[in-house]
Amino acid sequence: MDLEAVRTFVTVAETGQFQKAAADLSITQQAVSKRIAALERTLGVRLFTRAPRGAELTIDGQAFLPHARELLRVAERAVASARPGRRPLRVDVINSRGAGSGLMRGFHTAHPEIDLDVLMLFDIQGAVTAIRSGAIDASFRAVAAPGRPLPEGIESVRVLDEPLQLLIGPAHALAGARSVTLAQLAGHRIWMPGIVPGTEWTAYYDDLVAEFGLTIEATGPNFGSDALLDTIADTPALATFMGEHTLPQLPLGGAPSVWPADHGLRRIPVTDPTPVYPHSLLYHRDNPHPALATLRAHLTATTTGHDATGTWVPGWVIPR
Amino acid sequence: MDLEAVRTFVTVAETGQFQKAAADLSITQQAVSKRIAALERTLGVRLFTRAPRGAELTIDGQAFLPHARELLRVAERAVASARPGRRPLRVDVINSRGAGSGLMRGFHTAHPEIDLDVLMLFDIQGAVTAIRSGAIDASFRAVAAPGRPLPEGIESVRVLDEPLQLLIGPAHALAGARSVTLAQLAGHRIWMPGIVPGTEWTAYYDDLVAEFGLTIEATGPNFGSDALLDTIADTPALATFMGEHTLPQLPLGGAPSVWPADHGLRRIPVTDPTPVYPHSLLYHRDNPHPALATLRAHLTATTTGHDATGTWVPGWVIPR
DNA sequence: AGGTATCCACAACCATTCGTTGTTCACTAC
DNA sequence: GTAGTGAACAACGAATGGTTGTGGATACCT
Known part of the structure; x- marks a missing residue:
């Protein structure tokens, strides 16, 4: 077609x-x-x-016409x-189910007139x-990796501290707990596949392990979110960390927002202290895109300062 | 492109x-x-x-890829x-703001997996x-026009009786009324532009006028819904009828559901009796489209029988 | 009723595009 | 260095898409 x-x-x-159309399109009627x-x-x-x-x-x-219009609009x-x-505002997020993606959805709801492109780059x-x-x-990241100061011209604004939760199956020893402390997790197996060495996430969990004596395994191939959830649900002794605002499954487009298979998974808040992902927005100081200023204003307006007492971030994280 | x-x-x-893609598409790498x-x-x-x-x-x-996929999907x-x-279920409604359109929106929400095409034909x-x-x-209509029995094979199911309301501006004499009776409307000017002679609507309002002695003007060109609302809002002595489930304005796609300019319009219920639009679903008895049965089941399940006491429909309307 | 204007379809021709084959270039691995 | 892989360039033939010219059908006007 x-x-x-x-x-x-x-x-x-x-x-x-046909004739008027031909005139409009500057071609002949034939x-x-x-x-x-x-x-x-x-x-x-x-x-x-x-x-x-x-x-x-x-x-x-008549049935085809609206589809045709839609096709031209999409094109x-x-x-x-x-x-x-003058292209749409292009923002990088960590993954499609994470907090950055959620913040961008909120921004889109508040400003539907602003064209957005959300994409996922590999690393910081x-x-x-x-x-x-x-x-x-712009990019939503947990910055900055230790020993890597931001290059000249790049600025960052800490926009959201996302508490980590423990994700476990129904047969896990902690399945009934209303919350757990970091100290309680020592000795439990925590599995975080897909943590790529050299990324900021490695540094984050390295620090967490060192400070609280946890056992975090990053071994094994990462078969994706679905496989991870399956394994967590079926293995009584296994747990993983997941951000509070992170969706375990992709929301189905158009369908009612039910999770296709939640496997009886439990989310347990972590306390004493609560580790948080420090999400920041990175952008270039001289970027002239008008929508970037709107995004920054929206983020500072909606993500009001959270209480930092009782939370933990790595020491190398830039304070708010 | x-x-x-x-x-x-x-x-x-x-x-x-490039080479694998060429093989997939059965063309050369070049x-x-x-x-x-x-x-x-x-x-x-x-x-x-x-x-x-x-x-x-x-x-x-990477930014272009999702747009490209969307483009192919839409195509x-x-x-x-x-x-x-095996095309989408194709349903005709009277207009995009009427009750039939609303019913189809409800059906789409309940069955998002069913592909729909909603269109508007000229007359019954x-x-x-x-x-x-x-x-x-299928078609949502107020059937049947008098003296025109449905052709062999066409069936109809009365799915919704939609009460009529009086739509008036803030300066109208009845603007403060909580409800009006049909008898009260005698002597008031009621304007229904866009009623095309020969359609079922003419027959409906002819009967209404004959039975209750109203004055309904169908004169003047129909400049569309916006112009009608403007005139009604600005002319103190003018009123019009509008279905209870009819939206005066097109809902804006994606935008918050505010009416762009409501002009201070009032909707007054009509009683003693309440005239209703008898919406029916027309379809062919032998139509094999599987989604048609789903639509009929959905309509009978959601539009439970309304109370018919105190309502009025033309005598030629097929009873439920 | 016949002429005329309007509007779309068909035919012939031409230019451009598109896909193919053949070949070259750049890089990697052994 | 040599073989192998993957993409780009060149040249040629086919097909597509545009144009001009013309014909046919219908409605309107005198």
Whole structure:
């Protein structure tokens, strides 16, 4: 199917005749006729009834019209997403179920008129490089990795401290607990697959292990979130950490927000102290994108300062 | 922009190299190279970094990828909407703000997995013809026009009795009333532009006028809903009828559901008796579309029988 | 009723695009 | 260094898509 044919179809439907559409599109009437005929051939239905006074939509054409408009709208957005200069605000998040993604959803709800592109880069170095080059406008990260000061021009604002929770199956020894302390977790097996060495997450959990004597295994291949949840649910002696605002499953688009299979998983708050992910927004000081200022204002307005007493972050984290 | 190029882009992004993508698409590697180059030229950005081990997405490519997928998805739906056989359930409603549209929204919420196409045909004759030919699957109408029995094979189910309300401006004499009787309306000017002679609505209001001695004007050009509301709001002596479930304005897509300009309009219930629009679902007895049965079941389950005492419908309306 | 204007379809022709084959270039691994 | 892999460039043939020219059907006007 040809997008130009679809555009021609919409124009004919709007003008009511091939000739006016041809004038609008700066082509000849015969070209319009050919395009519509080709579209009708590929779809296998007649889209217009040709009358001596012009062309009228058939029922099939009426059903097709909103889809055609949507197609053109999506195509325009797709082009805009890549256009250099005046493109949508491009923000990197850690993963699609994390707190950064949730904050961006909130921003989109508050400012639906602002075009967004949310993407997931591999690590903080890539994000910083992308911010410096202007390829992306901002990034949600837990900064900064120890010994790696931010390059000149990159600024960061701590926007959300997300408490960690223990995620365990129904047969786990702590399944009935209303909360657990970090000290209680010593001796329990905690599994965090997918922690890639060299990323900021390694540094975070290294510090957590060193300070509270936990046993955290990062071994084994990471088969993705689903497999992790399955294993946690089925293994009584296994636990993992998950951010309080992190969804264990991707919300299904359009479907009622039920978790397809929650396996009876339990979320147990961690206390004394509560380890938190210090989410920060990274951006370039000189980035002129107007929506970036809106995003920063939105974040400072909605994520009011949390109480930091009783929480833990690595020592190298920049204070608020 | 060419959809085939977009499809090629997604395939390369998925396979990670031009050659595999070429094999998947049954074309040569050179053709893939050309298509990607052309797409990059039209977008003005580089989408892949060409490595000796294959192709990797650039940041721009990563931002473009979800849009590309969405574009292909929409294109597929667009084609499906017109495909003869196994197309989405196609339902005709009277207008986009009426009760039929609302019922279809409810059905979509309850069954998001069912593909729908909602369209608006001109009148009941056209709807019946379309149902007979199989061009549409069902239609929400106030049936049947007097003296026009339904053709063989067409069935109707009365699904909703929608009470009429009086819509008036803030300066109207009845603006303060909590409700009005039909008898009270005698002598007031009621304006119903856009009632096309020969449609079922003419018959409905003709009967209403004859039975209760009202003055209903259908004169003047119909400049659309906005103009009607403006006039009603500004003219103290003018009123119009509107269904209880009818939205005076189109809900804005994505925006908070505020009415852009409500002009201080008042809705006054009508009593003694309450005239109602008898909405029915029309469909062909032999229509095999599986979603049609689902729709009928949904409607009978959700629109439980309303109390008919104190309501009025024309005598020619088929009883429930 | 016949002429005329309007509007779309068909035919022929031409330019451009698109896909193919053949080949070259860059990089990696052994 | 040599073999192997993966993408780009060049040249050619086919097919697509645009144009001009023309014909046919219908409605309106005199």
